[in-house]
Amino acid sequence: MKHKKKPIVFALAGNPNTGKSTIFNALTGAHQKIGNWPGATVEKKEGMLKKRYQDRKTPLKVVDLPGTYSLSAYTKEELIARNFIVKEKPDVVIDVVDASNLERNLYLAVQLKELGANLVIALNMMDIARRRGYKINAKELSDLLGCPVVPIVADKEKGIEELAEISQLAAEGKIKQRQITINYGKDLEGEIENLSEHISKHAAPLAKKYGARWLAVKILENDADVISKVCSEDDDICDASLIKFSKEAEERLGEPVDINIASRRYGFINGVTKTIVQKSPEERIIRSDQIDRIITNPFLGIPIFLLIMYVMFQLVFLIGAPLMGLVEVGIEAAAGVLEGILIATNPPPWFSELILVALVEGVGNVLIFLPNILLLFLGIAILEDTGYMARAAFVMNRVMQKIGLHGKSFISLVLGFGCNVPAVMAARTLKNEDDRLITILVNPLVPCAARMEVFVFLAAAFFVPAVAGQVVFSLMIISFILIALMGLLFRRFLAGGEKQPFVMELPPYHVPTLKGLFMHMWQRTKVFVQKAGTIIFVIAIVMWFLASYPSGVEYGSSDSYIGMMGHALEPVFAPLGFDWRGTVSLIFGFLAKEVMISAFGVLYGVADEASLSNTLELVWTPLQAYVFMVFTLIYVPCFATIAVIKQETNSWKWTLFAVIYSTILAWISAFLVLQFGTFMGYG
Amino acid sequence: MAKMSLRSLNEGESGTIIKIDAERSLCRHLTELGFDPGSIVTVINKSASDLMVIQIKGCCRVAIGTDMAANILVDSLEGEVSELPPCRGICRRKRRRGKE
DSSP states (O other): OOOSSOOEEEEEEEOTTSSHHHHHHHHHTTOEEEEEOTTSSSEEEEEEOOGGGOOSSSOEEEEEOOOOSOSSOSSHHHHHHHHIIIIIOOSEEEEEEEGGGHHHHHHHHHHHHHTTOOEEEEEEOHHHHHHTTEEEOHHHHHHHHTSOEEEOBGGGTBSHHHHHHHHHHHHTTOSOOOOOOOOOHHHHHHHHHHHHHHHHHHOHHHHHHHOHHHHHHHHHTTOHHHHHHHHHHOTTSOHHHHHHHHHHHHHHHTSOHHHHHHHHHHHHHHHHHHHHEEEOSSOOOOHHHHHHHHHTOTTTHHHHHHHHHHHHHHHHHHHHHHHHHHHHHHHHHHHHHHHHHHHHHOOOHHHHHHIIIIIIIIIHHHHTTHHHHHHHHHHHHHHHHHTHHHHHHHHHHHHHHHTTOOTTHHHHHHHHTTOHHHHHHHGGGOOSHHHHHHHHHHGGGSOOHHHHHHHHHHHHHHSOHHHHHHHHHHHHHHHHHHHHHHHHHHHHHTSTTOOOOOEEEOOOOOOOOHHHHHHHHHHHHHHIIIIIHHHHHHHHHHHHHHHHOSTTSOTTOTTSHHHHHHHHHHHHHGGGTOOHHHHHHHHHHHHOTTHHHHHHHHHHTOOSHHHHHHHHHHHOOHHHHHHHHHHHHHSOOOHHHHHHHHHHHTOHHHHHHHHHHHHHHHHHHHHHHHHHHHHTTOO | OEEEEGGGSOTTOEEEEEEEOSOHHHHHHHHHHTOOTTOEEEEEEOOSSSEEEEEETTTEEEEEEHHHHTTEEEEEETTOOOSSOOOOOTTOOOOOOSOO
16 A cells, blocks of 8 residues: 555554454454565554544544553563554554453553553443443543543444544544553652653653653563663663662562552552442452353363354365355356457467466465365354353363463364365464464374375275275374374473463353444455465466476476475385375375375376376385375475464464474374384385 | 462452562562552452452452462452352343343
8 A cells, every 4th residue: 555645643552352353353454454564464454433433534543452461561462562552653542441351451451551542442332331330430530640531432433423523532632641640659659750851861752752751660670672772772771770770669669569559550540449439339240250160161061162163164075065065167268258268369288388377276276275275265254253262272282281282272283174274264363472482383183184185085086985084084193193292392392392372262152243243254364365366376487497498398297396205205204105296296295185095196197086096006015105105294284284384473483393394294204104004014 | 467478368358468479570560460468359260270250449350360460469358258149140130121
């Protein structure tokens, strides 16, 4: 988007589960840009304010900050949110506050005020608060916090227009903010004053930019980010002298300064809520607790979870299958039209081939999965928006912790049985970066539907029906063992063995809105199609080139580049018993696992699957076939998965790592299986 | 009034937070989340062995590891055993449809 005028920026802040994304969608509509915050796997969403809310000529951008409880840089999300507010200086910060959970939510609001943000509070879920018996005086809240407060019900789009209007007024400076000062108590105030003076003297530009008091409070809170910033400003105020201030304060208080400061903020908030909230005497029982008694019951929890997963899969694959058929028909029709155009215009033959192979087969292979992916994302959106996802993590936590993963990882792993692409994306629901990375890295070890196809074909070709099922099942066992093993290894070596303490809010159950569900589903699918689609297209072209050149060779034959690669790589795979054909098939499996079988067909020059299995039976022993399956199970996921791993980790290093580790693991496992099998006399 | 760990409170019992014994940044995170000294917490659900559900700030539910709850010191509020009614299953619904 090229804009002539620098747009006004609204930043949307707020705790998780406050309806922030609903408000974001309501303000911006469907035109959103979804990406990552620089250097982080945290999702960044921005969009332009809907035209009908816009009163002025200047374009207006809304940036959705990550959901956080505070701005203390405990998590990456907090740091991102804070840096954006401090560095990018958005014209207005809209803090979405859950009115039914006012006290906890105001903590962030107070921190935003302290930061000197031009704050507008969106007091959301007023309906729920009212039903719970809270009466909130928004006017008084606005007076006490010194910023505008707009009551809204985001689910019903009530108050959104006012919110947009007031935020625009605030952006123009027509609504004045009043500074609020929290009294941090006799002991600390003296220290804050001394430190402020010290900073004003030695780091005047910083003090002017952020306010000396804010810097002083942050330094006393031992905020590493601020301390290093102040230190880099002037050599005279180095680390040691700054830490001296907080050391002194700590001695005087007899408790950690940051804890004291946080408590003081809550003290202030407590005062505010006491004034403005009237609670009716009988507090409503929260039905959520009662539902939780059943949903998170130690005995019923896991069966219920499995049942929900089962239903979701049935939904995805049963409804998905006919839709997939439709898409296939559509792609074939499109291919037919393309072919017609190509014949009519008569371009060079390589061009027609390129278009048909790369575009139709490469991109088509991805599009075929689109219905499944849409439904899968719909399922995830339902789980998330109802509040069940938090419960699933709760229930599965114990099992997953034992293998180095997090409760929420399980959802991502289960989705992998369908397709690893959305499964890797589902790891987004994990808030901790280490947890997310580990989950993404082990995810490709879950055999997707495409790999299952290969297994079923080979098992049927080489084993009697009674054993074939067990063969496939044994592959699943290998998959589970490796997931547990790698989970533990990654936890130990990548995350320093540190077990993440489990703290998670359980949001009350909530009936999602259809609009919200479709927005969620659509946002994710769009990203998948855009990013994964482009990479796959490029790779498909490369693969096509490798298989059809040097010119004149038969597609995928021994003389083509890919055949040469097969020959070149043959020594690597010879210890596993694969010849160049097996190697080429594995290279094709890189593109998409579905094409492995048809690649064999090309390589052995047989068309239909029945004669292919006969041919294979002549050249391979059952053990060799099994070793091949083991390798296929573990080695590099397909390109679509690699593409999303890159997208989700936002790092080539980890993407490369995922490719390399899985290939090495596959080689070792296959080798061990071969040796063991030979030893046992199955050779 | 008795000092004990949050973990040793029974379901439905409340306590006032005295101190969190944890690594500094985690301690701070919990404080900011609403486990600040002086605030009242109530044990909502203790049936899982690894996690327990705590009410903080009067309404918000947070699941925390029991190992962590063992390091949170509270002053138990006896006699004030919760305004939360004991759980009687979810069948007891009184939905007034139509009129808000």
